[in-house]
Amino acid sequence: xxxxxxxxxxxxxxxxxxxxxxxxxxxxxxxxxxxxxxxxxxxxxxxxxxxxxxxxxxxxxxxxxxxxxxxxxxxxxxxxxxxxxxxxxxxxxxxxxxxxxxxxxxxxxxxxxxxxxxxxxxxxxxxxxxxxxxxxxxxxxxxxxxxxxxxxxxxxxxxxxxxxxxxxxxxxxxxxxxxxxxxxxxxxxxxxxxxxxxxxxxxxxxxxxxxxxxxxxx
Numbered sequence: 001x002x003x004x005x006x007x008x009x010x011x012x013x014x015x016x017x018x019x020x021x022x023x024x025x026x027x028x029x030x031x032x033x034x035x036x037x038x039x040x041x042x043x044x045x046x047x048x049x050x051x052x053x054x055x056x057x058x059x060x061x062x063x064x065x066x067x068x069x070x071x072x073x074x075x076x077x078x079x080x081x082x083x084x085x086x087x088x089x090x091x092x093x094x095x096x097x098x099x100x101x102x103x104x105x106x107x108x109x110x111x112x113x114x115x116x117x118x119x120x121x122x123x124x125x126x127x128x129x130x131x132x133x134x135x136x137x138x139x140x141x142x143x144x145x146x147x148x149x150x151x152x153x154x155x156x157x158x159x160x161x162x163x164x165x166x167x168x169x170x171x172x173x174x175x176x177x178x179x180x181x182x183x184x185x186x187x188x189x190x191x192x193x194x195x196x197x198x199x200x201x202x203x204x205x206x207x208x209x210x211x212x213x214x215x216x217x218x
Contacts, residue, residue, distance in 0.1 A: 016049040021068040049090040050080040053097040055180035076208030081111040082142030119159040132159040139213040176204035
């Protein structure tokens with residue numbers, strides 16, 4: 001579709017986050033999120049409308065039209081900007097909520113919308129997905145899981161050339177299993193050599209993990 005219609009930036013054809021405003025109790029958006037990268041996204045970009053700052057665990061979620069929330073954790077929302085392909089992305093929540101969350105807003109606003117290279121790191125349809133994407137010299141990684149807590153061993157040597165990297169990470173916080181908005185931002189330095197070099201991505205139920213890798217030095 002992108003060959004005959006290069007003027008079309010993005011496409012619908014996906015059950016985006018706006019569905020949470022009126023979702024019935026049986027709707028499982030978290031499982032859907034880890035299905036569509038393997039299915040719908042093969043057809044090209046998808047207008048998912050992510051970026052919720054009100055986040056709920058499975059037991060806490062309610063459909064509220066006036067102040068809607070997402071299913072799953074805050075870091076899941078951040079990771080979706082890397083995993084989901086969308087040259088025109090969305091900030092679906094209220095401006096007031098973003099003003100109250102400047103750290104998350106800065107991350108979402110800075111993630112590129114088009115990419116130079118993509119590497120699939122790990123995945124199982126309906127269970128989890130992890131994708132690395134490059135823009136210029138920087139690499140971004142996003143990972144999501146279903147309603148099962150999960151820890152992935154991400155092979156950094158699968159996409160990073162040997163060298164030293166500054167890494168900015170957003171991961172689910174220690175209380176994310178009860179308060180889905182809980183997250184931790186941390187900075188690390190990692191050295192990648194020719195051998196396999198892994199980094200653990202631990203996720204709460206309905207959780208996510210995302211990071212940016214910037215090369216430093218020679």
